[in-house]
Amino acid sequence: HVGHVRYLQAARALGELLVVGLNGDRSVHELKGAGRPITTERDRAEILAALQCVDLATIFPEIRATKFLAAVRPAVYVKGGDYTPGTLDQEERAILKEIGSAIRLIPFEIGYSTSGLIEQICTSRSGQTQ
Template sequence: MSPKLKTPEQLAALRDEYAAAGRRLVFTNGCFDLLHVGHVRYLQAARALGDALLVAVNGDVSVRALKGPTRPINNEQDRAEVLGALGCVDYLTIFHTDRVTDLVRAIRPQVYAKGGDYTVASLDAGERDALEAVGAEIQILPLVPGKSTTNIIETWKS
């Protein structure tokens, strides 16, 4: 398992260290089921928004709820390990809820990054409220056209 994998408590302490040093922790989350160039470019862009990047990976049950019964293709530990091998990812955590609201409240990131398939208005209301409550700057990053796990799976099926 990746040494970058941390508990929410460890991440809250790291965030406090970053804040005390005037540094910014960037937070993002997702399934990252089949890592592809769209993910890599997105994570690199997210990392450029601050001094460290924390990726919260959806647990297997959460992915199934979001993507359907045939997902995930790779289990949560494998997905976290692959993400941890990327130089742009500084920290990881796995979460098992449908939303990252509790993690946001616990960690209090300075920056929250999300892909361009979202807008600030389309973010889950509870997540958005939690982000606003902790004072996180919300950044929506552009998608890489045509690059998604769903597209890869559909191409493979056909």
């Protein structure tokens, strides 16, 4: 959705290139619950890679991005404004500190969420007559 696009554009503006680490299907299911993800990891990666602001999109299978972060060693690590320094994963924060990455939080785009979009679609469909 457009909230993700704006977030990624803002993230890209903070560095020379944008590498996006994408949770794999199994970890999305564990994090988000039944019915998720709604699109496959490969489809999500392809969509991200097609965006002009994204230089590389890669999938990591774990719930935490620690192995991905250790391999990529980003100069800047970006999360959405729905996170705070206190809610960031502590293992991820530790690896970022170890490699000297700056952490930047980009303001949350109010009114845009995948969960909200799914709910809106389901509500719309349930109101249709067959």
